[in-house]
Amino acid sequence: MNTAQVLVELLKAYKVQHIFGVPGDTTMHFYDALYAARDDIQHIMARDERSAAFMADTYARLSHRPGITEAPSGGGATYVIPGIAEANGSSVPMIVFTSDVPVVDEGKGTLTAIDQARLLEAATKWRGVVKRPSMLPDIVRRAFRAATTGRGGVAHIVLPEDVLGEELPSPALHAEEACTVYPAYRTQAPRVALEAILDALLKASRPLIIAGGGAVLSGAWDEITALAERLHIPVATTINGKGSINEMHPWSVGVIGGNGARPYANQLMAEADCIFYLGSKVNSLTTLKGTVPAPTATVLQLNVDPLELGNNVPATVAACGDIKESLAALLELISQRSISAPQRSVTPEKLEELAAPFWEAVARNxxxxxxxxxxxxxxxxxxxxxxxxxxxxxxxxxxxxxxxxxxxxxxxxxxxxxxxxxxxxxxxxxxxxxxxxxxxxxxxxxxxxxxxxxxxxxxxxxxxxxxxxxxxxxxxxxxxxxxxxxxxxxxxxxxxxxxxxxxxxxxxxxxxxxxxxxxxxxxxxxxxxxxxxxxxxxxxxxxxxxxxxxxxxxxxxxxxxxxxxx
Incomplete structure (x- = not known):
């Protein structure tokens, strides 16, 4: 098999079923290999590489599998950037393949030549260049591992045209099963931090959960819903966090922040004496340009990325771990301590009352x-x-x-x-x-x-x-x-x-x-x-x-x- 054929076999091993892309001169070996595998992998031809990346982005968000996009050298590599930047900035796992001019033509001013790894560096989480056929299997495995673990993102693989056509005898075609979906290799926040978070939630009279995009990427909606029900805590979300709870649920209050918020949700956020941020960047939109939380509020933060902890708002208790895995452990703590739901000043009936004027306006409009x-x-x-x-x-x-x-x-x-x-x-x-x-x-x-x-x-x-x-x-x-x-x-x-x-x-x-x-x-x-x-x-x-x-x-x-x- 040549390198392109080995690549397709590896993609099949990673259970890839769809690739979004646009053809180009330097991708012909890859396309020929995809043609032979067309019963297993469907290639969806877009009209623009940016659009192909947007397709792969949304595919990944909704399937919980890494999105796959590909682009040819030159214009293709430049056009794909907006789509992969959006995915990477939203922590969405994606693999982007860009074919390149032959290795032997590096530095010769060949048409469409550009340093692709450097070009896409700011828009990706990880990058690898396949300089020799033997490098391909390990680079593919690293790419899937990088995209699906920790804070997800885009992994970029550069495929020189001549390498794609070279033979690769006895390739190692195994895939990491864990990295066929995301998040892979989940981590759990330390028990001591979870105990401190639980104590703070029990002490609060007006707590609020704010779930960000990381909560949805983690698939933590069942745990968030259970936490709201067990401890009687309203759940708000950011825009990317929509889906962290069924918005018809009595403890759901909808989107908060500077764009697309329901007024009563922002009111609850301003009045909360304890806010539990789940998988949120806690950026200026979420905090209304730093005007919330209230200065006296307890701030709890759980995020898979330690760099986000306390980054924009000082955290009273910060914990690093996968949202779903860590909340499951928090719920287990609640069960172990036989905690009953505390009395709160905000009840589902109160939430319905607060929401009524907003939904009356919606009905009028x-x-x-x-x-x-x-x-x-x-x-x-x-x-x-x-x-x-x-x-x-x-x-x-x-x-x-x-x-x-x-x-x-x-x-x-x-x-x-x-x-x-x-x-x-x-x-x-x-x-x-x-x-x-x-x-x-x-x-x-x-x-x-x-x-x-x-x-x-x-x-x-x-x-x-x-x-x-x-x-x-x-x-x-x-x-x-x-x-x-x-x-x-x-x-x-x-x-x-x-x-x-x-x-x-x-x-x-x-x-x-x-x-x-x-x-x-x-x-x-x-x-x-x-x-x-x-x-x-x-x-x-x-x-x-x-x-x-x-x-x-x-x-x-x-x-x-x-x-x-x-």
């Missing part, structure tokens, strides 16, 4: 007849007509805060995907492809901004070619609305290069790519369009003209504060 359509009506209509097993992938911008606050998950585990590491536009449309292959038995919905559509709309060709049963809802407000809102609030309404003044018929564009296009001109058409899309066995693109952020301010804490002070 869901019937508003405004044209253009208000985004809140789209989100609520979607929620009312989707099944429990729907997966929603949303772009940055308008979709993020409204989806985060309004779209309640009906089950634990990840079912809402929003890119929060870098917030790059153009994410949702290609990402729905990865979502489909990760969860082929579930309904996939993409919430696409018009700014994002301009960047990745050509992936409609991929969706149309594959005839994937994906429903795409296009929020068409004719601008880079988020940036325009910043110019409106903070720069004297001096609008520059934020409006899409030309005419674009997005539904017709979708039709041109073989996707059914529906144009919404009145909010009363939403229900029929959404139900048609969800019932279809083929892709449907719904173009909705929506009110912009200037007219319909989303739940962004800083914006609402700025407007209240005018």
């Amino acid at each position: 869901a019937t508003r007849p405004d044209v253009p359509v208000v985004p809140q009506r789209i989100i609520e209509t979607l929620w009312q007509h989707t099944p429990e097993d729907v997966v929603v992938v949303a772009d940055p911008g308008t979709m993020t805060p409204f989806t985060a606050s309004q779209f309640r998950t009906r089950r634990p585990g990840r079912s809402v995907v929003i890119p929060r590491a870098h917030g790059g536009l153009g994410y949702a449309l290609p990402a729905t492809v990865g979502a489909y292959y990760a969860r082929p038995g579930e309904r996939i919905v993409g919430l696409v901004g018009d700014g994002s559509f301009g960047m990745s709309g050509t992936e409609l060709a991929t969706i149309g070619m594959l005839k994937l049963p994906i429903t795409l809802i296009h929020f068409n407000n004719g601008s880079f609305g988020w940036i325009k809102m910043l110019q409106h609030l903070y720069y004297g309404q001096r609008y520059l290069s934020v409006d899409f003044t030309g005419k674009m018929d997005a539904a017709t564009v979708a039709e041109g790519f073989g996707v059914r296009g529906i144009r919404i001109t009145h909010p009363d058409q939403l229900v029929d369009a959404i139900t048609e899309g969800l019932a279809s066995n083929e892709p449907v693109f719904i173009d909705v003209h929506t009110r912009s952020e200037l007219d319909e301010v989303p739940p962004v804490h800083a914006w609402q504060q700025a407007l209240s002070q005018r």
Whole structure:
């Protein structure tokens, strides 16, 4: 076997079933090997390497297996960076393969040559270059180990073209079973730290759990739910933490922070006398730019990455360990000590009372007849007509805060995907492809901004070619609305290069790519369009003209504060 064939055999050993990528001159050996293995591994061709990486990112988030993406030398290696940067910044396990010019051509100014390992260094967790065929098996195993252990991330393997074609006799084809999924090789926080955390939670009168993206990556939703029930503690999440608890659960309070928070959730956070952060970076959005927790509050932190402990907020008790593994041990401590649920000042009935004004406002917005359509009506209509097993992938911008606050998950585990590491536009449309292959038995919905559509709309060709049963809802407000809102609030309404003044018929564009296009001109058409899309066995693109952020301010804490002070 040549090196490319050995690589494919190793991928099969790691139970890889899907690879997302774009072909190029230097990947021909790899593609030929994939062709021979096409019954075992499906290669999904994207129209752009960035899109392929977004597909692999979402695939990994929803499947709990490392996402696999590949790109050729030159432009391919440069184009893939936004997608892998988002995955790495969100601690999502991914393997990226970039083929390269032959080793013998290094330093000769060969077309497409660039130092790929150095180029991708800032966007990856680990890197390896296969200089000789014999190096490949060990490098592949290290890559999977690096991506899936500790704080997950992207592992990058550089594959020179000539090495891919060379023979590799008697290769070691074994795989580490533990690293076929993530997190691999879980660690448990020290018992003494868990005992201190338990004591602090029992002592508090108004504790709050805040679960971040690390809690979902760990798969800790059952343990978080059990902890909330056993100790009567409300559970809030960050946007990436959505899914840490079923949001219909009586102890769930939804998203907190500076973007997409429910007001009563932020109120609970401000009033908490003890906050237990699980797998959260505790960044400026989570702390409302450092205004919470209260100075007198007890801060507890559990994270798999020790560098995050006390990094942004001093921790009263900090513990390093896998969230699921460590919370299971904490629950065992509760059982061993025969602890009964303490009396709290906040009960499920109190939470329901606090939430009532917010949901009353949601209900009012869901019937508003405004044209253009208000985004809140789209989100609520979607929620009312989707099944429990729907997966929603949303772009940055308008979709993020409204989806985060309004779209309640009906089950634990990840079912809402929003890119929060870098917030790059153009994410949702290609990402729905990865979502489909990760969860082929579930309904996939993409919430696409018009700014994002301009960047990745050509992936409609991929969706149309594959005839994937994906429903795409296009929020068409004719601008880079988020940036325009910043110019409106903070720069004297001096609008520059934020409006899409030309005419674009997005539904017709979708039709041109073989996707059914529906144009919404009145909010009363939403229900029929959404139900048609969800019932279809083929892709449907719904173009909705929506009110912009200037007219319909989303739940962004800083914006609402700025407007209240005018």
